[in-house]
Amino acid sequence: DGGITQSPKYLFRKEGQNVTLSCEQNLNHDAMYWYRQDPGQGLRLIYYSQIVNDFQKGDIAEGYSVSREKKESFPLTVTSAQKNPTAFYLCASSIQGGLVQPQHFGDGTRLSIL
Amino acid sequence: ILNVEQSPQSLHVQEGDSTNFTCSFPSSNFYALHWYRWETAKSPEALFVMTLNGDEKKKGRISATLNTKEGYSYLYIKGSQPEDSATYLCAFRSGNQFYFGTGTSLTVIP
Numbered sequence: 001d002g003g004i005t006q007s008p009k010y011l012f013r014k015e016g017q018n019v020t021l022s023c024e025q026n027l028n029h030d031a032m033y034w035y036r037q038d039p040g041q042g043l044r045l046i047y048y049s050q051i052v053n054d055f056q057k058g059d060i061a062e063g064y065s066v067s068r069e070k071k072e073s074f075p076l077t078v079t080s081a082q083k084n085p086t087a088f089y090l091c092a093s094s095i096q097g098g099l100v101q102p103q104h105f106g107d108g109t110r111l112s113i114l
Numbered sequence: 115i116l117n118v119e120q121s122p123q124s125l126h127v128q129e130g131d132s133t134n135f136t137c138s139f140p141s142s143n144f145y146a147l148h149w150y151r152w153e154t155a156k157s158p159e160a161l162f163v164m165t166l167n168g169d170e171k172k173k174g175r176i177s178a179t180l181n182t183k184e185g186y187s188y189l190y191i192k193g194s195q196p197e198d199s200a201t202y203l204c205a206f207r208s209g210n211q212f213y214f215g216t217g218t219s220l221t222v223i224p
Contacts (some may be wrong), residue, residue, distance in 0.1 A: 004157070032209075033212070035214075040216065041216060042118065042203070042214035042215050042216045042217070043205075043212075043214040043215070044214075045212060045213075048210065048211070050210060056210070058211060059211075090157075090158075098205070099145055099146045099163070099165045099213055100146065100163045100165060101163070102148060102150075102160030102163050103148070103150075103158075103160065103205075103212070104160070105155050105157040105158045105159075106157055107156070108157070110117070113165075
């Protein structure tokens with residue numbers, strides 16, 4: 001079945017450590033997105049990519065990095081510069097072009113600081 | 115950061131009741147308004163994408179309306195069922211970016 005796979009489901013990070021969250025899709029979608037959810041807040045956009053080898057910062061990109069070397073994959077690295085990384089992270093994808101395309105989401109990764 | 119507000123924050127209704135929620139968004143730079151349903155331990159699932167002022171969409175017992183001039187959308191559920199229990203998210207699209215509300219959590223009591 002087509003879909004978006006995020007791994008791991010739960011992730012623990014030590015202070016000062018970089019960690020990478022995986023997001024893979026087999027929907028043949030061009031556009032991919034990373035969101036962060038904190039308690040009492042809506043999903044906030046970290047980074048998005050509309051095409052391979054290109055990506056743009058969202059509203060809260062500081063302390064994060066991404067790459068888009070393959071259409072299927074859009075990994076997110078939470079760097080040690082992100083001072084408050086504990087959150088729930090959602091990856092999404094959509095067909096590029098046209099305004100009526102919905103986003104398809106993965107199941108999320110919950111990141112916690114040890 | 116654009117502000118998207120949803121109300122109420124949570125709602126408890128009896129099975130068979132009809133209910134509605136509101137999503138408020140900026141009335142400028144509007145591209146589209148999305149509604150998603152998010153059940154616990156699952157991923158958000160798209161309900162509707164609306165682009166035109168006055169749009170109305172319907173899927174079974176769920177429907178939505180859109181007013182881009184005043185910046186709001188309503189989601190209606192007719193004859194709520196326990197399986198409708200979920201968080202309902204709206205997202206305002208401006209350009210290639212999406213701005214989500216905090217959601218309305220619906221609990222349908224059997």
